[in-house]
Amino acid sequence: xxxKIKNISLxxxxxxxxxxxxxxxxxxxxxxxxxxxxxxxxxNIKKMKTIYSEYNIESNPKIFTANLxxxxxxxxxxxxxxxxxxxxxxxxxxxxxxxxxxxxxxxxKTLSLRYLIKIDNTLEFTAHDKVITIKLIIVxx
Amino acid sequence: MQNQQYVTITHYKERxxxxxxYAIQTKDGFIPKEIEQFHxxxxxxxxxxIYTLQSKYPKNQIISLSLSENQIVKDREEAxxxxxxxxxxxxxxxxxxxxxxxPVTLYFSPFSILYEEYKHKLNDxxxxxxxxxxxKLYIMFVTEDKIHQSWTLGTRGLTEKQVAxxxxxxxxxxxxxxxxxxxxxxxxVADDSPKLLKVLREELSVNIxxxxxxxxxxxxxxxxxxxxxxxxxxxxxxxxxxKDVSPLDQSELSALLPSNESKENHSLxxxxxxxxxxxxxxxxxxxxFLDKIKRLFAVVPLLxxxxxxxxxxxxxxxxxxxxxxxxKRLNIQENNINLVTKSEEIFSSMGKxxxxxxxxxxxxxxxxxxxxxxxxPLRNSLNKLYxxxxxxxxxxENFMTEFSFKSKP
Numbered sequence: 001x002x003x004k005i006k007n008i009s010l011x012x013x014x015x016x017x018x019x020x021x022x023x024x025x026x027x028x029x030x031x032x033x034x035x036x037x038x039x040x041x042x043x044n045i046k047k048m049k050t051i052y053s054e055y056n057i058e059s060n061p062k063i064f065t066a067n068l069x070x071x072x073x074x075x076x077x078x079x080x081x082x083x084x085x086x087x088x089x090x091x092x093x094x095x096x097x098x099x100x101x102x103x104x105x106x107x108x109k110t111l112s113l114r115y116l117i118k119i120d121n122t123l124e125f126t127a128h129d130k131v132i133t134i135k136l137i138i139v140x141x
Numbered sequence: 142m143q144n145q146q147y148v149t150i151t152h153y154k155e156r157x158x159x160x161x162x163y164a165i166q167t168k169d170g171f172i173p174k175e176i177e178q179f180h181x182x183x184x185x186x187x188x189x190x191i192y193t194l195q196s197k198y199p200k201n202q203i204i205s206l207s208l209s210e211n212q213i214v215k216d217r218e219e220a221x222x223x224x225x226x227x228x229x230x231x232x233x234x235x236x237x238x239x240x241x242x243x244p245v246t247l248y249f250s251p252f253s254i255l256y257e258e259y260k261h262k263l264n265d266x267x268x269x270x271x272x273x274x275x276x277k278l279y280i281m282f283v284t285e286d287k288i289h290q291s292w293t294l295g296t297r298g299l300t301e302k303q304v305a306x307x308x309x310x311x312x313x314x315x316x317x318x319x320x321x322x323x324x325x326x327x328x329x330v331a332d333d334s335p336k337l338l339k340v341l342r343e344e345l346s347v348n349i350x351x352x353x354x355x356x357x358x359x360x361x362x363x364x365x366x367x368x369x370x371x372x373x374x375x376x377x378x379x380x381x382x383x384k385d386v387s388p389l390d391q392s393e394l395s396a397l398l399p400s401n402e403s404k405e406n407h408s409l410x411x412x413x414x415x416x417x418x419x420x421x422x423x424x425x426x427x428x429x430f431l432d433k434i435k436r437l438f439a440v441v442p443l444l445x446x447x448x449x450x451x452x453x454x455x456x457x458x459x460x461x462x463x464x465x466x467x468x469k470r471l472n473i474q475e476n477n478i479n480l481v482t483k484s485e486e487i488f489s490s491m492g493k494x495x496x497x498x499x500x501x502x503x504x505x506x507x508x509x510x511x512x513x514x515x516x517x518p519l520r521n522s523l524n525k526l527y528x529x530x531x532x533x534x535x536x537x538e539n540f541m542t543e544f545s546f547k548s549k550p
Contacts, residue, residue: 044471
């Protein structure tokens with residue numbers, strides 16, 4: 001056995017050692033990190049599913065397009081305008097009756113569950129007689 | 142007294158002739174006697190002559206030289222081949238030894254002889270060693286620690302110019318695989334060929350200081366000290382000749398020979414020397430080529446580890462991207478809920494005490510304007526939500542009251 005080892009060239013021994021070093025320095029940590037990340041990802045997915053089930057929505061968000069959004073929103077609200085501001089950024093104006101404010105709130109709560117979008121953190125309300133116009137900026141993900 | 146002398150008996154075969162010589166070994170060197178020549182047809186007389194010398198000088202070594210073209214230098218010993226050690230990590234091997242019934246106790250390869258001749262002149266610079274024996278060139282590229290490459294060239298039937306060109310091509314071929322030229326060239330010439338030497342010098346464009354010695358003298362020198370042949374003779378053929386020729390007695394033999402020689406018969410199957418039918422670069426036999434291929438397999442574990450590492454890295458990058466995206470969506474959802482909660486709180490505060498004109502609501506700040514009927518309830522509820530906010534009342538001409546509220550920045 002020792003004779004066999006002695007017969008292995010230095011380059012070969014160096015390559016074997018390098019393989020072992022790379023295995024423990026790089027491969028094992030990356031593999032462990034991967035399996036740890038798998039767990040984290042599954043937790044996130046579980047959280048998302050819980051949220052979807054809370055609002056009774058299918059966990060299948062749509063890619064945002066102005067036309068699709070307008071079409072969907074007009075099923076709930078009387079007037080909806082979608083204007084493109086920038087690439088992937090849109091201004092949305094929704095007109096509702098004052099008494100329908102709750103519907104609007106529910107709509108906003110579920111907006112990012114239905115579409116892959118982000119609301120730009122501000123809601124602007126303007127009231128005229130018995131209607132309220134709400135303006136919000138959304139960004140596509 | 143004469144029979145107490147240590148004598149080296151040397152012989153080799155060149156074409157159809159056996160050449161025999163013996164020398165008395167003394168502390169000041171060896172004293173060679175006259176060279177005897179026997180034709181193939183006189184083989185029995187030739188062998189008898191060796192026996193006679195043995196009888197006359199019981200302390201002897203019978204030394205010969207393998208002029209086989211099928212010799213290869215490897216960096217490890219192979220059990221089924223006859224071999225001799227050169228350097229710490231090189232072994233010269235060959236398939237078979239054609240000494241037949243001719244007595245031999247020490248059998249050398251030209252590679253071993255070359256090493257013995259020049260080993261004290263080696264350093265870390267690459268040296269090209271060329272040995273010319275029986276119209277064959279034994280070539281090796283060496284440094285002080287090992288042989289990097291070796292091969293043999295047959296020169297029979299070639300002109301001196303063609304031989305020189307082959308040596309030059311060999312050097313170029315070696316450069317192609319190692320990107321190194323030899324810094325020094327050493328040449329040991331056992332053949333009397335001054336013209337070849339001259340052409341080689343011209344072709345290689347370097348200074349060669351050749352050592353010219355007869356094969357007999359080279360072999361006498363190899364057998365002169367145990368340290369010279371201790372490991373460098375070709376092992377494994379000793380068993381039968383020893384019985385036949387009854388050389389030194391066992392204790393004397395053990396003093397001269399290494400103690401661990403194998404007495405197994407081995408068969409070589411390996412190397413083919415180049416001959417004159419092979420042209421140019423094809424004449425170059427890369428003796429260590431197979432070894433290099435084997436050495437490449439040492440890379441396999443490393444490649445495997447790198448592949449697995451690469452595979453997990455790609456998977457990990459993908460899963461990390463997914464985690465980042467999922468985290469982002471969770472944060473967005475949480476932010477949306479907070480935003481709606483703020484809005485609900487503002488509308489709930491106004492209740493029936495006020496009516497909205499306009500408002501800008503974010504999770505960080507609120508700005509509201511409207512008509513108020515119950516000033517104090519509105520002020521209280523807004524202040525409860527946003528402590529130290531700015532609440533302003535403004536009477537209107539139509540006897541109504543306008544309010545505005547701004548949270549503290």
